[in-house]
Amino acid sequence: MTQEIKFLQGNEACLEGALKAGARFYAGYPITPSSEIAEMASQRLPAIGGVFIQMEDELGSMAALVGASMAGAKAFTATSGPGFSLMQENLGLAIMTEAPCVVINVQRSGPSTGLATKPAQADVMQARWGTHGDHAIITLCPTSVQECYDLMIYAFNFSERFRTPVIFLSDEIVGHMREKVVLRDDIPVVDRAFPQCEPNQYKPYKAGDDKVPPMAYFGSEFIFHASSSMHDETGYPNNTSQNADKVIRRLYEKIYDHRDEISITKEFETEDADVLFISFGAAARSAREAVKMLRSGSIKAGLLQINTIWPFPDEKVKRLALRAKVVLVPEMNLGQIINEVIKFSCGTPVFGINKVDSTIITPLEIVNKAKEVLQNA
Amino acid sequence: MPKNIFDYIIEDRLPFFWCEGCGNGIILKSIAQAFADLELEPKNIVVVTGIGCWGKADDYLSTNSLHVTHGRALAAATGVKAVNPNLKVVALMGDGDGVTIGGNHFIHAARRNMDITAIISNNFNYGMTGGQYSGTTPEPSFTATSRYGSVEPPFDICALAKAAGAPYVARATVYHVNLLERYIKNAIQKKGFSVVDVINICPTYYGRFNKLKSPVEMMSWLRDNSTMKLEDGNIYNNRFAIGEFVNEDKLDFSTKYAQLQNNARKLSVQLEQDLSGK
Ligand SMILES: Cc1ncc(C[n+]2csc(CCOP(=O)(O)OP(=O)(O)O)c2C)c(N)n1
Ligand code: SF4
Ligand SMILES: [Mg+2]
Numbered sequence: 001m002t003q004e005i006k007f008l009q010g011n012e013a014c015l016e017g018a019l020k021a022g023a024r025f026y027a028g029y030p031i032t033p034s035s036e037i038a039e040m041a042s043q044r045l046p047a048i049g050g051v052f053i054q055m056e057d058e059l060g061s062m063a064a065l066v067g068a069s070m071a072g073a074k075a076f077t078a079t080s081g082p083g084f085s086l087m088q089e090n091l092g093l094a095i096m097t098e099a100p101c102v103v104i105n106v107q108r109s110g111p112s113t114g115l116a117t118k119p120a121q122a123d124v125m126q127a128r129w130g131t132h133g134d135h136a137i138i139t140l141c142p143t144s145v146q147e148c149y150d151l152m153i154y155a156f157n158f159s160e161r162f163r164t165p166v167i168f169l170s171d172e173i174v175g176h177m178r179e180k181v182v183l184r185d186d187i188p189v190v191d192r193a194f195p196q197c198e199p200n201q202y203k204p205y206k207a208g209d210d211k212v213p214p215m216a217y218f219g220s221e222f223i224f225h226a227s228s229s230m231h232d233e234t235g236y237p238n239n240t241s242q243n244a245d246k247v248i249r250r251l252y253e254k255i256y257d258h259r260d261e262i263s264i265t266k267e268f269e270t271e272d273a274d275v276l277f278i279s280f281g282a283a284a285r286s287a288r289e290a291v292k293m294l295r296s297g298s299i300k301a302g303l304l305q306i307n308t309i310w311p312f313p314d315e316k317v318k319r320l321a322l323r324a325k326v327v328l329v330p331e332m333n334l335g336q337i338i339n340e341v342i343k344f345s346c347g348t349p350v351f352g353i354n355k356v357d358s359t360i361i362t363p364l365e366i367v368n369k370a371k372e373v374l375q376n377a
Numbered sequence: 378m379p380k381n382i383f384d385y386i387i388e389d390r391l392p393f394f395w396c397e398g399c400g401n402g403i404i405l406k407s408i409a410q411a412f413a414d415l416e417l418e419p420k421n422i423v424v425v426t427g428i429g430c431w432g433k434a435d436d437y438l439s440t441n442s443l444h445v446t447h448g449r450a451l452a453a454a455t456g457v458k459a460v461n462p463n464l465k466v467v468a469l470m471g472d473g474d475g476v477t478i479g480g481n482h483f484i485h486a487a488r489r490n491m492d493i494t495a496i497i498s499n500n501f502n503y504g505m506t507g508g509q510y511s512g513t514t515p516e517p518s519f520t521a522t523s524r525y526g527s528v529e530p531p532f533d534i535c536a537l538a539k540a541a542g543a544p545y546v547a548r549a550t551v552y553h554v555n556l557l558e559r560y561i562k563n564a565i566q567k568k569g570f571s572v573v574d575v576i577n578i579c580p581t582y583y584g585r586f587n588k589l590k591s592p593v594e595m596m597s598w599l600r601d602n603s604t605m606k607l608e609d610g611n612i613y614n615n616r617f618a619i620g621e622f623v624n625e626d627k628l629d630f631s632t633k634y635a636q637l638q639n640n641a642r643k644l645s646v647q648l649e650q651d652l653s654g655k
Contacts, residue, residue: 025460046641051459051634056485060452063445063482067425067456070443071464075456093446093453218423218441219461225435227444228428236390237436 508582
């Protein structure tokens with residue numbers, strides 16, 4: 001089988017991945033540095049029978065995704081900081097109604113409208129906790145154009161498999177750089193499980209052992225109620241405390257029980273690493289380069305690259321941190337993922353490498369910090 | 378197959394949780410009657426609701442439904458309709474839900490001409506949260522957050538819908554039930570964005586705050602203050618103008634988008650041939 005090889009921008013690769021995964025609906029509101037995704041979606045989707053719609057704002061975009069998802073489409077959107085903030089309301093709606101969909105946030109420098117065209121990685125905790133209430137969330141982070149394509153397919157797969165929104169946390173650097181990408185065919189595409197019972201027996205929120213309820217679509221023989229408010233297996237309101245406890249825990253556990261299936265990380269030279277970098281997105285690229293530079297100077301460095309940042313890969317961090325002398329966490333913010341790392345570092349000292357001037361953390365900056373820390377260790 | 382209202386309303390879920398004398402039941406019955414008269418299949422209907430007293434109407438329905446966040450019913454309905462234009466999509470919203478917090482979605486759904494029917498229970502206040510003023514509260518009304526009388530002019534929902542381009546716009550009250558049923562039926566049959574502004578009574582809050590002491594008094598108030606003659610359509614010149622204000626034919630979003638999809642298919646085939654040098 002010949003697989004297409006292209007030279008694409010990260011944002012373009014996201015769209016290719018989405019189409020490969022079967023996406024047929026996009027609703028969004030343009031914002032730098034994500035707009036290329038909307039523009040390409042508007043061209044490609046209608047030609048394959050899909051729908052692109054430019055909504056009046058991101059509140060509406062996210063709500064439209066939920067409607068489209070319930071009508072049976074694989075749905076997605078792309079945005080950045082200010083738009084991602086507006087999406088938080090109905091991201092919660094997608095969680096509560098269990099509407100599979102994918103939300104791409106190409107991170108830019110904030111707060112507020114901030115430095116619109118410049119990169120940052122400061123929405124890590126917003127991705128985890130931006131929408132109110134107890135909830136679990138899956139968040140994937142690409143470090144390259146190839147990963148934009150690959151992980152986008154996984155993002156849709158996870159959303160379909162677990163009936164949940166998935167956040168695709170890219171950044172301006174990865175989104176706008178151009179690299180070679182193989183539009184591979186070897187990642188199997190997953191579709192939501194359709195109910196197997198009789199239509200009149202169908203309960204839209206009755207889950208089996210895996211805690212994920214099978215999903216019908218509007219217009220099928222399976223009539224159903226989906227609700228933003230507390231509901232039981234039938235989809236109709238049930239405000240008892242027992243029910244609330246059951247629902248909130250199931251929504252959480254359907255993701256946390258399957259974290260092994262969801263967790264994607266990559267390790268570079270971690271086997272014997274004294275200096276362990278833990279990073280994600282654009283910063284992980286520099287960290288990987290720093291590993292090479294340090295190794296050539298005979299300092300044993302290694303990198304744990306986190307692609308699934310939520311749920312956080314705590315077991316993996318524990319295992320690797322235990323063996324290292326120091327752990328360093330480069331990230332383009334004032335310290336977000338480092339707090340998770342510290343929780344699981346098993347006493348190994350952890351240092352941040354942080355930058356918020358909207359320029360990338362360079363490999364040399366990482367190397368220098370590693371040497372400084374080692375000297376004092 | 379001939380239908381009746383209990384093909385859409387779940388009898389076991391009655392009585393309604395709404396207050397005694399609330400007009401919501403009248404609207405819901407009119408909607409079920411319209412579904413029945415049109416012999417719609419419940420599986421082909423999607424009722425989208427927002428948050429509010431009226432937003433709980435779907436609790437009693439056996440059709441498909443999607444109960445969403447406050448103000449976003451039309452945006453969610455837009456997603457449903459865009460994916461499957463064959464579904465009958467009906468959005469039930471309060472005056473707060475539909476044209477205050479959701480005002481932006483309302484004007485844009487109308488502008489886009491989504492084939493959705495919006496049925497607004499316009500009770501001039503936020504019933505669900507204790508009777509605060511909304512974007513349609515007449516001036517100067519007394520509400521939980523306007524104890525000295527409101528000083529903000531209200532939206533006229535029909536004028537707003539008309540200006541935004543909706544091809545079907547009508548107003549009735551819960552007193553004028555025959556008219557209400559007829560307008561709802563016409564709205565559902567209209568291909569395009571249709572709006573029925575239903576002047577409703579909230580005896581518990583709006584009535585109590587504004588010296589309309591009982592449901593009966595509120596109903597008399599609707600009877601005595603409604604007119605089908607007001608030419609300027611302004612409902613707030615002390616009288617509620619009721620009637621069909623717009624009823625025209627206009628291509629809806631999905632019809633135009635299907636055409637766009639055809640063009641896109643042809644163009645992309647052409648583009649590929651050009652690129653491969655054929
Ligand atoms: C974002 C948000 N803000 C506020 C609320 C609280 N709230 C719930 S219903 C409602 C108003 C309902 O009024 P309306 O839409 O007119 O419906 P009614 O209860 O009068 O039928 C408000 C303010 C909410 N649920 N969500
Ligand atoms: S508060 Fe008002 S709108 Fe709500 S149920 Fe009671 S009467 Fe009806
Ligand atoms: Mg109201």
